[in-house]
Amino acid sequence: MKDSRFYGNGLPYRRPANLKGSLIVIEGTDHVGRSTQVEMLKPWLEVEGYGVVSTRWTRSALLYETIAEAKAGNRLNATTFALLYAADFADRLENEIIPALRAGLVVLADRYMYTAWARNKLMGADPTWSRALFGFALVPDLVLYLKVDVSSLIPRALEGKGMDYWESGMNLAYGADLFDSFCNYQRRLIREFNALAREFNFTTIDARKPPEYIQNKLRQHIGNFLRQRKSAGQAQPQAVAANGVGGAVVEAAAVHATEASVEPAMVPDLDAAKVQVAK
């Protein structure tokens, strides 16, 4: 019964068919430049001919205000925070991500459930419980992880918006002052992300490098993925089905794929669609 497209048991009342698009996640800790990178990826993908939407953590229409209110007060603990994050995520998954994937778009997700898992764990939520909460989540096709260390994060935070209360884990009393707390909290957060990267095979990018370098790496990985997916969908739809994952990367003939990748959102991929329905 288990639908392998989902992390757990999925959305039984929905069972979305024919998700032709690609779900690409950019993960990484605060101040690593995720949002800027996503903003730069969008126009590039459009020039390449892909339809693109992006979705941001805690920005759902349903919960944006509630989470902001909750952060302004001090009522929330690890459990309620985890549930609000999950609700925000579910809202964006069902109302933004799935419709976009069905329309064949590339969805760029600025953070995904891995952020929730890392943060929830540091706040003290039971990790098994926190993971089970996201049983309804779609497994992304590609997770690009912007990896930094704390020492290269510090100047970025200070030159940017400054060290924020939540990004410093001040609620967790990790240090004597904001600076110490920021370093301790971020060090732990990065350790969690690194562990998740190993467990879930993230594609890691060295985010200590300049933004242009990061952007180029992101484009390389995303470009390769989309071309391979395209050629796999056209040449060997059986291979996709055999792997059981919508976005299975098949290391096959990605030769003349550059031409094939022009306007993919406009050309319905009938073979891939049949595979999805058959599943």
Added chain:
Amino acid sequence: MSGLYERHPYPGKLIVVEGIDGSGKSTQLHLMHRWLEAEGYRVFFTEWNSSDLVRRAIRRGKKKDLLTPTTFSLLHAADFADRLIYQIMPPLKGGMIVLADRYIYTAFTRDVARGVDPQWVREVYSIAPRPDLALYFRIPIEASLERILSGRQKLSYHEAGMDLHLAAEPTQSFRIFQSRVLDIYDALTREFDLKVIDATREIDDQQRLVRQLVMEVIRGIEPKKPYERQSLLRQRLAVSKAG
């Protein structure tokens, strides 16, 4: 998830009532509450979907028709978690009797009737302690409808399952949706050892049965000393006069 099935270690007692709208469970809980207080017990009362923060979010979602079965479920879970931390756990750990009007079984029936995965919703609520007594007031759909419609109460949008578009007419939608809920409740009585009360019986007959079951559970809990009670009674009289 063992917490859902095993006895909690706290000195207090947790008593919950479950049942569909119109089953009379709140009336029965109210009578039980009055009786326990009169007997001198320290009692704390909490009800489903009543924490401020999340209630605003749910209202916002209902107004804009934004809620999906999963977000509906998670928001109620967040509400529950908030009440668990601030309302249920402190008195339970402090040795009081906690009365809950609806508990996790409400989520297990409603959310699953909306189509979420039964295993998932149990995992979400695995943070909850198992009640010492869970009473399920079972009533046929038609009897509950008659009670709701004869009163001033209106059928609520979500209670009638209108979000599922089962029928255009609320009463008919209520019939379809709550029949699913009733079937799931029946299955839960075995899984979670819910005590079934026939909610079609006279109110006082039901209450007699309720009190018998409660008495077995609260054995060992100390009521307040007589002088503590008197002062409380005086306080209450003073308050009611002032009001």
